Amino acid sequence: MKQQVVVIVGPTAVGKTALSVEIAKAFQGEIISGDSMQIYKGMDIGTAKVTEEERQGIPHYLIDFKQPDESFSVAEFQNLVEHSILEISQKGKLPIIAGGTGLYIQAALYGYEFSETKRNDTYQKKIEKEIELQGTNAVYERLKKVDPIQAEKVHPNNTRRLVRALEVYDRTGQTMTENHEKQLEESKYEPILIGLEMERSRLYERINLRVDQMIEQGLMKEVEYFYTKGLTDSQSMKAIGYKEFIPYFEGEQSEEKSIELLKRNSRRYAKRQMTWFKNKMNVDWYSILPETKETVFQNILSDLAGKIR
Structure with missing residues (x-):
């Protein structure tokens, strides 16, 4: 019998983190981050990293284990997810993957073979x-x-x-x-794919608001710290949330322009995420708005109760 794995996907700022914690509490689960940036230590605000408070005591995997000057590959992620799923299932708990990096999640579930052509x-x-x-x-x-x-x-x-x-x-x-x-379309797991989606204009409002909150929380200082460490060319600093501010620190762009670019890039990324998941994976989609969150979450928990062994 294949190991069940609940996978929560959807665009940035839609509510995946909150849902993953609710599912973990309801079904004795532990959470694996499916985000390719939350792996980096110290890169907290720009990656919207799940806080201790948000975790509500639920163990989280694949967060804060790389230095910002280190690279990270899909193959490495794939391997780490496999080990994490095994560790969680051996405890008798339900593995839950939450995140938005489509290729990483697809690779982890469907076992792309990256090792055949090792880097040269x-x-x-x-x-x-x-x-x-x-x-x-x-x-x-x-x-x-x-x-x-x-x-x-x-x-x-x-x-x-x-x-x-x-x-x-x-x-x-x-x-x-x-x-x-x-690659085999057949997964070695039994993935239960849940997608959260939101009407586009409302989602874009949330993304813009989230960026404003990041600025209030000190995103500029966070980026400046890594910029002054000389990490401009590192893989981590090429991510949305960091790359937009490099021209500002180099005196080539205003702070306002950098913030606007971050909002624009985040909205475009959300659109690409939705396109990826709609085209590549067989997801059960749930439409959500901030005011309907509790009802939608209850519906998802109710639907899951009929699927989880």
């Missing part, structure tokens, strides 16, 4: 040299020719993912997209 430092240096000589756009155009689907998912300036996608193609003869499509 020599190859990486070769591509980085190409980028240096020809420019990022020329190398990105090559990816668009060989794997247009993957190119859509990779920002031209994200050299780490750009290099990886080309490395997989050059070394295996298969694109990363083909590699993913070959």
